[in-house]
Amino acid sequence: MVIRIRHRVVFSLMAKSLLALGLSMSSATSYAGPLANDQSSQFIFNLDNDILFGTDSEYTAGSHLIWTEQKMDFNEWLFNPLFKPLHSSLSPKTDQMDQFMLATEIYTLRIDNDSQVKPLANTGWSYINFRHIEAYQGQQLGMELNLGWIGPGSGGEEIQNGVHKLIGNRNEKGWDHQYPNQPTINLHVSLQNDIDNLTGKGFQSFYTVSGQLGNFSTNVGAGLGINYADNCAPNFFDNQLNTIKFNKGWGWFVYSTVNIDYEIYNLLTDGRLFTDDRPIVRRRNFWPLFDVGIGFTYNQFSMNYSTKSTPQYYDDQPEKRFRYSSLNFHWGF
Numbered sequence: 001m002v003i004r005i006r007h008r009v010v011f012s013l014m015a016k017s018l019l020a021l022g023l024s025m026s027s028a029t030s031y032a033g034p035l036a037n038d039q040s041s042q043f044i045f046n047l048d049n050d051i052l053f054g055t056d057s058e059y060t061a062g063s064h065l066i067w068t069e070q071k072m073d074f075n076e077w078l079f080n081p082l083f084k085p086l087h088s089s090l091s092p093k094t095d096q097m098d099q100f101m102l103a104t105e106i107y108t109l110r111i112d113n114d115s116q117v118k119p120l121a122n123t124g125w126s127y128i129n130f131r132h133i134e135a136y137q138g139q140q141l142g143m144e145l146n147l148g149w150i151g152p153g154s155g156g157e158e159i160q161n162g163v164h165k166l167i168g169n170r171n172e173k174g175w176d177h178q179y180p181n182q183p184t185i186n187l188h189v190s191l192q193n194d195i196d197n198l199t200g201k202g203f204q205s206f207y208t209v210s211g212q213l214g215n216f217s218t219n220v221g222a223g224l225g226i227n228y229a230d231n232c233a234p235n236f237f238d239n240q241l242n243t244i245k246f247n248k249g250w251g252w253f254v255y256s257t258v259n260i261d262y263e264i265y266n267l268l269t270d271g272r273l274f275t276d277d278r279p280i281v282r283r284r285n286f287w288p289l290f291d292v293g294i295g296f297t298y299n300q301f302s303m304n305y306s307t308k309s310t311p312q313y314y315d316d317q318p319e320k321r322f323r324y325s326s327l328n329f330h331w332g333f
Helices: 001-025 073-089 156-167
Strands: 042-051 059-067 093-113 115-138 141-151 182-194 203-214 215-231 232-237 240-246 250-266 287-297 299-310 321-332
Touching: 042 240, 059 156, 059 321, 073 093, 073 115, 073 141, 115 156, 141 232, 182 232, 203 240, 215 232, 232 250, 240 250, 240 287, 240 299, 240 321, 287 321
Parallel strands: none
Antiparallel strands: 042 059, 042 321, 059 093, 093 115, 115 141, 141 182, 182 203, 203 215, 215 250, 232 240, 250 287, 287 299, 299 321
16 A cells, blocks of 8 residues: 555656646647547557667567557556546546556667677566556646566566577577566656647647656656658657557558657666666766657558667667667557
């Protein structure tokens, strides 16, 4: 009970702060974007990998399984007490959805030491995610709770070695420099506002403000996004493609987003909280992420490919620019 009350208080403070900032920047009338098809479920499979760019460093791979419903009882119980006090400050509600995610992400940090690339730290991060999103007239507010595990117990080494064996690649070095086991908890709030002058006739433009608090990562961020869609409507959460509203027949969409986080704390580079760990690298405080993607839909199915790029995140990182690809599949029911 104490943990539940505390995380709700923290969530509420974060949401109110971001809401005040977002409202101070927003205009009075905006396009109300749909989240997904009415009264339908949606299954999303996402696969991230840097195999096309041959780096196998920093964020090297990730898989995310997401189930979407208009309403999930647990998510409603978890997030409704946080959303209700904010409704009076938002425009009329037009839609909502709940999501549950199973995810594993693999990180293999490297350093360039005298022209030799050496392993620095490897780890897997496996987690479950509960997310609640509400749409308003020209606005969208989302909150999510991540509960996970980092270290050998996450299965990161076994997953990466298994995939490399399947595709005929050698196993990556560095798993003997793995983070110890530790549970993780992260709270995330993101407010999205449409940009009126660049929204309409198939186009949607928006900006976001966000905040994250937890022992995996703590940051604040802001971003911009634009997309064009024909016979479908993509929806974004924190500048990343999330759900799609389908129409009958063929459709397509393109998009581009940029997000900049101010990193207050990051477990991967700064060490674990409440331990004797010390930062293992000297990282940047500001971390931009650029994303460009294209997708095609047919009835209740969609396939999307995107390329993501970030500048150098820490000193002596082998790449001056780190890139990876994302492949997304959406099924509507």
